[in-house]
Every structure is written in structure tokens, then in C-alpha cells.
Ligand code: B12
């Protein structure tokens with residue numbers, strides 16, 4: 001049955017394929033992080049359906065790959081966070097509609113979960129899987145493939161001509177009950193090779209997701225809304241077993257944990273490190289830590305963390321000014337950031353500290369922390385430990401967070417449809433209310449050029465010490481960059497403009 005040209009009843013009896021599409025998540029240059037969400041929702045369907053996981057960044061001829069399965073597809077699933085990924089998801093949905101309007105399109109991920117009704121109102125979507133996807137998606141597929149309505153499937157929303165129906169939410173499932181992500185359904189080797197080629201990565205690295213949620217309540221972060229500040233981690237023994245498996249299968253040198261808060265439970269971290277050592281899981285690993293927890297870890301555990309291969313921790317420091325840290329509810333102080341850097345130094349672990357500039361403040365009032373204040377603090381961190389990397393982001397209010405509400409109050413316009421959210425992203429929000437265009441330019445310069453050259457990573461250090469003739473321009477740039485960051489003088493950046501012209505990308509990986 002169709003209404004206003006939109007189908008409402010999907011009867012997919014006799015269809016055997018499930019097509020899952022991971023759109024490019026962000027505008028600009030990011031390293032490819034595996035679309036683990038698709039693997040997790042595909043896991044319970046293995047052996048029952050013919051599964052096709054297609055990643056726009058990784059799968060060659062990804063459009064044809066999606067379209068050629070439509071005839072026999074129960075549905076097409078699309079994953080998305082807020083912003084650019086929606087744009088690419090909509091583009092694919094339109095192609096699917098044009099080729100076969102009978103195929104239902106199911107969206108999942110952070111953004112559709114925050115806006116199920118608005119997402120279903122878009123012609124690019126029929127059904128939304130709200131929140132955790134593994135069980136809900138399996139039930140959606142079972143209903144569609146047996147020609148039954150979605151009534152009663154908790155955690156799902158769907159369009160009808162009388163309005164969007166949002167079913168009861170599905171209670172959170174303990175992550176230990178979720179099946180392991182079937183990496184073999186993704187083109188992992190190609191993702192590794194693309195990262196090596198595009199980002200000059202020497203090591204073979206992929207992601208592993210070992211916990212869910214975070215007890216923190218940072219005012220800019222979407223995690224609290226979706227997981228109700230509830231943290232659960234996979235048992236250490238399972239983490240060790242699954243990491244060992246992917247390390248052996250894909251001949252990995254490094255694993256990046258994509259958890260929001262890997263270090264939430266010290267006992268679990270200790271057991272994971274011991275497991276890596278006992279089982280001979282010989283890798284480098286990287287994970288995120290809160291600034292207030294890491295430096296409070298026991299020395300014995302910190303020693304194990306280093307010994308088991310932790311190469312770097314990612315610390316969301318965000319600010320060094322007390323009023324800003326209060327505003328964003330960080331639960332950490334500038335002192336915590338400095339102590340975390342000291343612990344990294346003392347245990348021979350690298351640290352990447354991320355900061356955010358341009359948090360909201362009432363119109364007409366000065367900021368409580370300027371970009372210059374941040375740069376001054378970053379200098380302090382870098383003096384503590386040479387292996388501290390930093391990255392400054394410009395604040396973008398993300399929906400589902402208290403700072404989003406505040407930003408709207410101060411005048412940030414609210415997108416009103418899935419299509420409008422598609423253009424909501426940090427790279428295109430040039431008109432931030434709280435960051436001047438010149439500050440944005442300065443951030444681009446320091447993130448992409450001055451810091452990487454002033455404080456070279458190991459690859460650049462090698463070039464500086466033994467790169468033959470190639471080392472001369474690097475040494476010149478290194479000296480200039482160091483002089484700039486020490487004096488905070490970024491005007492007339494001739495060397496930066498020249499570098500940008502010659503080398504289009506100034507990508508500095510976070511991990
Ligand atoms: C990997 C990652 C990235 C990757 C890839 C993004 C992606 N789409 O996966 C990269 C590096 C590109 C990235 C970039 C950014 N990210 Co990011 N990132 C993550 C991270 C760390 C892990 C995501 C992950 O793989 N989880 C593991 C999988 C298994 O879980 P999941 O994605 O939640 O999927 C489950 C459900 O959502 C659902 N589901 C998901 N997709 C689908 C699809 C279907 C069909 C179905 C049925 C179900 C379903 O089922 C899954 C299993 O339960 C999360 C934080 C976190 N720990 O989750 C942030 C997070 C997703 N990122 C976020 C943000 C804000 C960003 C940035 C804007 C940061 C910045 N300042 O630059 C950028 C740029 C984005 C842009 N639009 O330009 C926010 C998103 C908020 C939002 N409203 O969307 C998060 C939640 C961080 C946070 N706590 O605020 N990020």
C-alpha cells in the first residue's frame with residue numbers, strides 16, 4: 001500500500017540478503033575507522049541471511065555493490081552520526097529508492113537514535129533502529145522477512161501515513177551479551193592498506209570496541225543521552241581473546257580501542273594488560289582516558305599498561321580554565337591534565353590531549369578562555385613530555401547535550417529535518433558564534449602545521465636525523481615552527497602557505 005508516493009507495508013518474504021551501508025562519516029581527511037556498528041548488528045543474522053557490508057570509504061564501486069543486491073534484499077540499513085554522514089546516507093538512500101522503491105530503508109546510529117521521528121519523516125528513511133542495534137535489528141529483519149508489521153518491536157520507529165510510530169524503548173543490553181563483531185564481514189585488509197597509503201601509517205592498525213557508555217556527564221557529549229551514564233565493559237578475558245584473534249587474523253601491529261572511556265574500571269584494565277602479557281598478544285595499543293582518572297591509577301597498573309604495549313592515551317582535556325571546565329561539567333581540572341601528562345612521561349606512554357575552543361557564552365560577553373589561553377596551556381603540557389600531541393577542535397553543539405540546548409538559547413539555528421542535519425558539521429559551520437574567523441585559521445595552522453613540525457613525531461624525527469638531503473627543508477621548517485610556537489607569533493605565515501600549496505594534506509593522526 002502506498003501513501004503520498006511512500007510505501008508503508010513492506011512484505012519481504014522470500015528475500016535472503018541484508019545490505020548494510022556505512023557512509024563516509026566526516027567531511028575532510030580522517031583516518032578510516034572500521035564501521036564496527038554494521039558488524040555488530042549483522043552478527044545475530046549470520047548463517048540465516050546473506051550479509052553484505054559496504055563501506056563508502058573502503059568498498060570499491062560501493063554504489064553498484066549496494067544496488068546490485070536490491071532485488072533480493074530484505075532491507076538496506078544505513079548507519080549515521082550527526083552531520084556529513086547523513087548527507088552521504090541520504091545520497092545512497094535516494095539511489096536505492098530510484099532503483100527499487102520496494103526495498104525498505106532502515107537507519108541506525110547516534111543521530112537517528114536522537115531524532116527517530118524526524119528521521120522517519122524523511123523520504124530517505126522508513127524505519128529507525130533506536131539505540132543499541134543488535135537485537136532490535138534482528139527483530140526488524142525477522143518481521144520484514146516474514147511479512148509481519150513492526151508493532152511490538154521495542155526500540156524501533158517507523159513511518160505511517162498517520163504519523164510516525166515510535167515503539168517503546170528497548171532496555172540497554174549488557175555488552176557482554178552482544179555477539180563478537182564479525183570482522184570477516186568487512187574488508188579489513190583493504191581498510192588497513194588504505195590507511196597505510198593515505199596517512200603514511202607504517203603499522204597495521206584497526207579498531208576494537210571493548211566497552212559502552214561513560215559515567216561522565218560532560219555537557220557537550222552525546223554519550224550520556226544514549227547510555228544514561230551507564231558504563232559496561234566486556235570481560236577482560238573476552239577482550240584478550242577477541243583482540244588476540246584479530247591480531248593473528250589481520251597480522252596487526254596496533255589496536256585502537258574506540259571506547260568512550262576505556263579506563264573506567266581499573267580492575268578490568270589490569271586484567272586485560274595481564275592477559276595481553278600472558279597470552280603473548282604482542283601489540284601496541286591506544287585508548288581514551290578521562291584526565292581525572294588516569295593519573296590516579298596505581299603505579300603497579302600503570303607499569304602493566306606500559307608493559308602490555310600501551311603506546312598512547314587519548315585524553316579529552318577540552319579546556320584549562322576553571323569556569324569553562326565548570327560550564328562543561330568536565331569533572332576535571334587543569335591540574336589533572338598536567339598530572340596526566342606527568343604520568344605519561346614517567347611511564348613512557350605518549351599522550352594526545354584534545355581541546356575545544358569556542359564554548360558558548362552570552363552574546364556580547366568575552367570568552368572565559370581564548371584560543372591564545374589554550375595555546376599557552378598546551379605549551380606547558382608539551383614542556384612536560386616530548387611525546388604529547390595536541391589537537392584543538394572548534395566547538396560544535398551536538399544534539400542531545402546540555403550545551404546544545406544552551407547554544408540554541410544563544411542563537412544557534414536548529415536544523416528541522418534530516419536533510420538540514422546533513423549540513424550540520426564542524427567543517428562547514430564557519431559561522432561559529434564564539435570563534436572568530438582568524439582564530440579558526442590560527443587553529444588550522446597550529447593543528448596541521450606548526451605543532452607537528454615544532455614537536456615532530458617519531459617518523460618526522462627520523463627524517464630530521466637521517467633523511468639525507470630531504471632533511472634540510474624539514475630542519476628549516478622545524479626551526480621556524482619551534483620559533484613560532486615559542487613566541488606565539490603566527491602572523492605572515494609564509495612557510496605555512498607554501499607548505500599548504502605544495503602538500504595538500506596536513507593530516508596529523510590523533511592515535
Ligand atoms: C569511531 C568514531 C568516529 C569515527 C567514525 C564515526 C562513526 N560513524 O562511527 C570518526 C573518526 C570519523 C569520527 C569522527 C567524529 N566523531 Co565520532 N566517534 C566514534 C566513536 C569513538 C566510536 C563509534 C563506534 O564505532 N562505536 C561502536 C559501535 C558498535 O557502536 P555504535 O556506533 O554506537 O552503533 C550501535 C548503535 O548506534 C546502532 N547502530 C549504529 N549504526 C547502525 C546502523 C543500522 C542499520 C542499525 C540497525 C543500527 C545501527 O547499533 C550499533 C550496535 O549496538 C564514538 C564514541 C563511542 N564510543 O561510541 C564517537 C562519536 C560517534 N563521534 C561523535 C562526534 C561528535 C564526532 C566528530 C564530530 C568529532 C569532532 N569534533 O570532529 C567527528 C566528525 C563527524 C562529522 N560529522 O564531521 C559523537 C557523535 C554524536 C552525534 N550526535 O552523532 C560520538 C558519539 C562521540 C560522543 N560521545 O559525543 N568518530
Ligand code: SF4
Pocket residue numbers: 213214215216217218221222223224260261290316
Ligand atoms: S568523559 Fe568522554 S565519553 Fe565520558 S561524558 Fe565526558 S566526553 Fe563523554
